[in-house]
Amino acid sequence: MKKTQLWINGQWEPTDQTYELYAPFSGELLAHVAKATVSDVNRAIEGAQEAYQAFKQTSAYERSEILYKVVELLKMRKQEMVDILVKEAGKPAKAAITEVERTISTYLFAAEGAKQPSGETVPLDAAPTGVGYMGYTKRVPLGVVSAITPFNFPFNLVAHKLGPAFAAGNTVVLKPANQTPMSALFMAEIFKEAGLPDGALQIVTGSGGELSEALTTHRYIKKVTFTGSEKVGLEIKEKVGLRKLTLELGSNSALIIEPSTPIQQIIQRAVNGAFNFAGQVCISLQRIYVHQSIYSQFVEAFVEETKKLVIGNPADGTTDISAMINPKEVQRLQSWLEEAKESGAQIIAGGTFTERIMTPTVVVNTSPNMKIVCQETFAPVVSIVPYKDLDEAIHLVNASNYGLNVGIYTQNLTDALYAADDIDTGSLIINDIPSFRVDNMPYGGVKQSGYGREGIKFAIEEMTNLKFIAVKKSL
Known part of the structure; x- marks a missing residue:
C-alpha cells in the first residue's frame, strides 16, 4: 500500500500520522497520506521564504524556461495523470483527458506569461513640481504564496495557482x-x-481545519x-488581515x-454543462431559465438527452457520470431533493x-428559495424554469x-448586449453554457462567489x- 510523504525543501519527508485515502467509485483504499502538523507547515513556509530570496532574482527567461520544461514533461506523462484523476477523484476518463490537456495549456500560458x-x-512633468523628473512602474513578486486547492480539478486548479506564482517570481x-493529494x-x-x-514549491497534506x-x-x-x-472562504477572509487574497x-x-x-x-451542450463530472464543477449549470414559448419543447429534449448519459466506472472510456466525491454528498442531495419535493418540485x-x-436529475416546478436552486448543489441536479420576458x-x-x-x-444582438449590461456576474457567456472556460480568460466572481x-x-x-520608481534627471 502506497504511503505518501510531504514535499519540503526539495525532499520527501515522512510524518508520524497519516490518513486513509479511498477511491470515490470503488471505495478501495488507495494510500495512507501523510498528515502534516502545524510545525511542518511552519517549516515549509520558512523554507519557501528562504528560497524566495534567490528565486526573486531569477530572470523572466529562466522562470519561463522552467515552465516550458514542465509543459514538455506533462505531455510525456498524460496517461499517468489521467489514471490518477480516475482513481483519486473518480473523474470519468474522458473528462480526465480534458483536464490534463487544459492543465498543460495552463502551464504553457504561464510560461508565456x-x-x-x-x-x-x-x-x-504634468505637475509643476515634477519638472525634471521621470517616473515608471514595474511589477515585482510578493514573496510566499499560500495556495489551497479543491478536489474537482486537482491538476488544473493547482496549475492556476502554481503557474502564475512561479511566472511572477x-x-x-x-x-x-484531502481527497486529491496524489495529483x-x-x-x-x-x-x-x-x-x-528546491524550496520554491512546498506541498503539505493533511487537515485543512488544523493547518489553516x-x-x-x-x-x-x-x-x-x-x-x-x-464557508471556508469567509473563515479565511477573517484571518488574512492585510495580505493579498483571491x-x-x-x-x-x-x-x-x-x-x-x-x-x-444546443441541447447536448446544455446537458453536458449540467452533468459533467457529476455536477461537481464550480460553474456547473444548475439553473436553466427557458422562455415559456419553447419551454415544453426544451424540457422534453433535455430529458431525452439526459437519459442517454452512461453511468458507470470512471475508468471506462464510455462513462459520462460516475461516483460523487464521497457518500456524504449523496446523502446531502437526497435530503435536498426530498425537501424540494415536499414543497412542490417534480x-x-x-x-x-x-x-x-x-443519477443525473432534472427538476421542474421549483421555487427560488429551494436549496437545489438558491444554494450550490455541486451535484448532477438541474432545475428548469419558464419565464415570460428577458427582464x-x-x-x-x-x-x-x-x-x-x-x-x-x-440570436438577438440587442438582447445579448442588454443582458451583458444587466446581469450581475463575473463572466457572461453569450451563446454558450456558463461552464465555458478557457484558461487564459479572467475567471472569478462577484457577491458570495x-x-x-x-x-x-x-x-x-x-x-x-x-x-513606482521616480528619477530626478539631474542634481
Missing part, C-alpha cells in the same frame, strides 16, 4: 484537497525535474489564494434560453441513488447570492505588487 508583465512611464506552499504530489516530481529550485491558521496568518505569507466552499467560492450558475434559440443545436428524470452515485429572466438570475458565470442563448481573478495574465497581476 512570465515574459509579459510590463510597466509604464508616468509623465511627472514567487514561491508557493501548496495545500491540496499535487505528482507535480513535485515534475517541477523538480524541470529545474525549479498557519497557512493564512504566518508572517511570511504575503498572499492566500483559495478555491473552495463559501477567493473563488460557490456558484449556482444559470443559463437563459431565449425563444430564438435552435434547441436541437423530478422528471433521475433522482435515484446508490451509496456513491446519484424576468435577468431578475431570476440576479436574485442569487452568487455571481460567477452566467450563460445566455439568443468571491473576488480576485484567475487566468494567467490576471493572476500574475494579483500575485505581484505595482512598484
Whole structure:
C-alpha cells in the first residue's frame, strides 16, 4: 500500500500520522497520506521564504524556461495523470483527458506569461513640481504564496495557482484537497525535474481545519489564494488581515434560453454543462431559465438527452457520470431533493441513488428559495424554469447570492448586449453554457462567489505588487 510523504525543501519527508485515502467509485483504499502538523507547515513556509530570496532574482527567461520544461514533461506523462484523476477523484476518463490537456495549456500560458508583465512611464512633468523628473512602474513578486486547492480539478486548479506564482517570481506552499493529494504530489516530481529550485514549491497534506491558521496568518505569507466552499472562504477572509487574497467560492450558475434559440443545436451542450463530472464543477449549470414559448419543447429534449448519459466506472472510456466525491454528498442531495419535493418540485428524470452515485436529475416546478436552486448543489441536479420576458429572466438570475458565470442563448444582438449590461456576474457567456472556460480568460466572481481573478495574465497581476520608481534627471 502506497504511503505518501510531504514535499519540503526539495525532499520527501515522512510524518508520524497519516490518513486513509479511498477511491470515490470503488471505495478501495488507495494510500495512507501523510498528515502534516502545524510545525511542518511552519517549516515549509520558512523554507519557501528562504528560497524566495534567490528565486526573486531569477530572470523572466529562466522562470519561463522552467515552465516550458514542465509543459514538455506533462505531455510525456498524460496517461499517468489521467489514471490518477480516475482513481483519486473518480473523474470519468474522458473528462480526465480534458483536464490534463487544459492543465498543460495552463502551464504553457504561464510560461508565456512570465515574459509579459510590463510597466509604464508616468509623465511627472504634468505637475509643476515634477519638472525634471521621470517616473515608471514595474511589477515585482510578493514573496510566499499560500495556495489551497479543491478536489474537482486537482491538476488544473493547482496549475492556476502554481503557474502564475512561479511566472511572477514567487514561491508557493501548496495545500491540496484531502481527497486529491496524489495529483499535487505528482507535480513535485515534475517541477523538480524541470529545474525549479528546491524550496520554491512546498506541498503539505493533511487537515485543512488544523493547518489553516498557519497557512493564512504566518508572517511570511504575503498572499492566500483559495478555491473552495463559501464557508471556508469567509473563515479565511477573517484571518488574512492585510495580505493579498483571491477567493473563488460557490456558484449556482444559470443559463437563459431565449425563444430564438435552435434547441436541437444546443441541447447536448446544455446537458453536458449540467452533468459533467457529476455536477461537481464550480460553474456547473444548475439553473436553466427557458422562455415559456419553447419551454415544453426544451424540457422534453433535455430529458431525452439526459437519459442517454452512461453511468458507470470512471475508468471506462464510455462513462459520462460516475461516483460523487464521497457518500456524504449523496446523502446531502437526497435530503435536498426530498425537501424540494415536499414543497412542490417534480423530478422528471433521475433522482435515484446508490451509496456513491446519484443519477443525473432534472427538476421542474421549483421555487427560488429551494436549496437545489438558491444554494450550490455541486451535484448532477438541474432545475428548469419558464419565464415570460428577458427582464424576468435577468431578475431570476440576479436574485442569487452568487455571481460567477452566467450563460445566455439568443440570436438577438440587442438582447445579448442588454443582458451583458444587466446581469450581475463575473463572466457572461453569450451563446454558450456558463461552464465555458478557457484558461487564459479572467475567471472569478462577484457577491458570495468571491473576488480576485484567475487566468494567467490576471493572476500574475494579483500575485505581484505595482512598484513606482521616480528619477530626478539631474542634481
